[in-house]
Amino acid sequence: MAQDRVREEIARVLSEMGVDGHPVRLERPNDPDHGDIATNVALTLAGKLQKQPRVIAEEIKQRLSLDESVVSKVEVAGPGFLNFHLSTLEVVSVVADIVRADKEFGRTNEGGGEKVMVEFVSANPTGPLHVGHGRQAALGDAIASLLEWTGWKVHREYYYNDAGGQMEQLAQSVWARYQQRLGHAEPVREGGYHGHYVTEIAARFHNAVGDLYEGIASKEALDSMRQFAVEIIRAEQDETLEGFRVWFDEYTLESTLHTDGRVRRTVEGLRDRGHVYEDGGATWLRTTEFGDQKDRVMLKSDGSATYFLPDVAYHMNKWERSFKRVINVQGADHHSTVDRVRAGVQALGLPEGYPEYVLHQMVRIEREGEEVKLSKRSGTDMTLGALMDEVGVDVVRYFFQMRKPEAQMVFDLDEALDRSEKNPLYKIQYAHARMCSIFAKAEIAPADVPSEGVDLGRLRDPAERDLVARLAEFPEVVQRAAGARAPHLLCDYLEQTAGAVNSWYHAGNPSRNPELAVLADDPDTRAARLLLARAVQIVLRNGLWVLGLNAPERMEREEDDEAAPVEA
């Protein structure tokens, strides 16, 4: 690559000038006038060499020896930047590399095959998944996929909090609805679950067992109802996630951490290491030793565990399963657990900062500028399933991925329902479909677009050169997005690229500018542009795939005359 050559040559020149070990950063200028590669070394060296940056830049420039077929021009500009202009052929030649790599283009190997776990969604089985879970599912899945594309062996995991007080609330709520169904005025307690789904579960339970537990609030009755409810809710959550195209390698149930003794052993371990004390009948962990704001109760005075204790046990378990790197995707409303869990595992000897967290903010749904309320327990909430049904899976996924996790976001239903290119997802998919339609027009299968013996030098239009340069960035974008756990960076890239593609395509409208058409008359130009179109299609497709989105070969057009009988 030209980048490497430039880098090596600068290093050589610097050492010739008596400077060794100085970091050289290459960047891609935003302004095309600033060339294809730029560096600020002369600026960063100014202090060290006690000279004007521009003087240093000039000296470096004089000493550089670069093949003109690769670097066509070097300039000193602005306060002392060195700008390298690459030859068109050098820039444009990556088209062939892209097409050769095909489905592998964009994959790199930072991870070196090491294991990483991404835990996400992890909703309590107490009700349907809501839109916040949707954001988390879309983000978690994309982050996992980005890590796969950068060489990690990824394990997707889901943690079910199927023990603890919330489950008791659920059981009580079902019990109350069940009794109500039998004509008894039993209220759903405060803090219980009031959604319609609870009433439905109670009805199904009634159908299953009849009046067996009428007026009976025994442990057996409540256990039975809890088990029944959890089964139904889990099945529904699983179905929703499957529809959302999110799958997990493993599900861990909180209850198993209790039954297999891990929770007990965690307490013992913490006690042995002297991080535990008793106060007010409860057992406390000295989490402040590890940066928490205050100490936390881990065993209540009744002897039962607070929620974070099994969490600690769980993360020890992740470590013991040899996941030295774990990324937890969670809603920011749970961010107080971060310090607690880290303190707990650190107290047991794990490194500081384990596990890693991606905390995402809340989602606000709007229609016609008005918020669509989502209250989990009202029964009239906006569930993930409802959102998917209304706007489609690809759109929901993309909209959640296109915003950085740590910022609150507005999900605009009107924008999401827009079928035109104003909808950013469709803009990308249209661009992809357009390339496919060109191949169809040329009567050639995408995979059969000739890549040998093509004179890429025919791609001499500046727009084409820029487009190719952009395509070449794809692998770096994937790396950066993976490293930052930030899928929105890839969304941004795809959107920008699609914009450039669409402009290129429209500029070559045969009825106006036949000489700019991909399917130009001149066979050499046509072959070069077809190959570029193929490279475009590969990059857009791979990018969509990374995000778990479809790359359609044609966009379904709504035939609005279909169900509209014309009145005479």
Next chain:
RNA sequence: GCGCCCGUAGCUCAGCUGGAUAGAGCAUCGGCCUUCUAAGCCGAGGGUCCCAGGUUCGAGUCCUGGCGGGCGCGCCA
């Protein structure tokens, strides 16, 4: 009160480890138009980057202090 996140165009948001004239989409305005199938295309206007200091050759980006919004601060999860 303390902690975390956010504050960039009318709106929704980008801005990679500080870099050269701060970007995109929507909306607005002005042209064009029916296609290599695509409710389309081209272009324009629009900004005290919340405020005030500081660090330095250079700050939207880093530091400090404010202001505004969200979330959290349970023997709930």
